Amino acid sequence: MLLQRSDLPLSDDPAVRILPWIVGLMVYLATLTLAVALLVSTLTANWSAGLTGTVTIHIAVINDESEAVMNRRVEEAIRLSLKTPGIDAARAIPSDEVAALLAPWLGDEAPIADLPLPRIVDVTLTPDSTVDVAGLSARLKAEIPGAGLDDHQLWRDKLVDFLLAIQVVAVLMVVLIGATTVTVVIFATRSGLAVHNEVIDVLHLIGARDEYVAHQFQANALKLGLKGGFAGSIGGLLTLIVIRYTASELDIELFPTHLFQIWHWPVLASVPIIAASIVRFSARHTVLRALRRMP
């Protein structure tokens, strides 16, 4: 079907000749943007499900109490935590680790050892389980003086909001890229209609239906769309692979490609096919609309 003889020398039109380049560029951009959206959506899902979450229990120093009393409160907090369903582990962070964590904020000279540092218990949640974090927090407050629980909820909510915003922007960009492609196709097709007005007129007088004329344009548009689309798609996927390897080489999480899921790849690979279909449909629609207005 793609190799069929055409009644219109469409491939000679300058406006049509740049079409594969534009579609290629658009598919390239759409593939990368969509990849970002997919990664971020995995990230968002992980965060909002609390899968990566830990909660932290902090226990404040109460005036001049002995180390032993303090340790007892810490042990009590660990015991309470481990009794809560869905909690895997609870570990008291040693004082020197807490000091090390704070050092960058306090400066080297600060007499950290002399400060009344709170004790911190790191609680690890079982993945994929729902934990009654609020209940644990209430029990801690009731039973252990100076204890409190921080589930990072506020911070996590803000992060999820931010990730959602990135996704919305990415989707908007894909929509804009699609709209730009459609606009370019409409103009290229209109220019083709104008250039070949004479031939189209003859085809009509010979008894061609609008459908026949539209077929010539849409077949050509599909061919060019697939050509440009696959080139752009290969470029986009190669770029992702290069970023992935460069990132792992440098040992940075610039682009958390480990978050890619198997189903993401067919989604990304379908971009050129969807783009080519949009190109074909836009060309067809433009031709049929224009012809319907002819006498």
Add this chain to the structure above:
Amino acid sequence: MTNVENSVVRFENVGMRYGAGPEVLRDVTFTLPPASFHFLTGPSGAGKSSLLRLMYLANRPSRGVVSIFGKDVTQISRRALPALRRNIGVVFQDFRLLEHQSVFDNVALPLRVAGGNEEQIRKHVSELLRWVGLEKSIENLPSTLSGGEKQRVAIARAVIGRPRLLLADEPTGNVDDAIAMRLLYLFEELNRMGTSVVIATHNETLISRFEHRQLHLDQGGIEYRQNGAGSRDAASA
């Protein structure tokens, strides 16, 4: 007597103008019965091409009624036009061949547009091109042909679909008399099989050689002539 119901073409008080220009046809009334053969004559600018344009549905009359195959053209929907036009073969005064396509593809076009079988198309087109003497140019582009050769391609394209109505605008303007005669025989052959033929021409030799009726146009009005005798033909009016 002409049966109006069966008429191939029927004009009633037809007027035509291009845009807001003057009327180029005025009060034109005539009827073409099936399987008729007419020359369309008249001085340059009389409106011959315009009259043919009305018949091949490229223009609509600005007043009056034009009926083709018994259908009032102003009542025909856009969707119904292609089917009607496939029954009308046209030789354009300026040929209007598709310049990037071979002679073969140009002639095959009406059959392909109608969704014909490619094998049949190959057979019919080759046969017809042999008849018009273009078998050697079958793969050539129109731009490599002489004016007369292009004209023959245009004629082959017009007749390939065995139309019920054949309209030819100066189809012998660029060929010598021998070829003109041969082309006229082709038209007569088609006419014998039931096609109504209208040929706009200035060629007096042809008009006198072939004894067909004439539709004579002058200053936008029409007159019937039998063999160029200038007598109005009441029976057809």
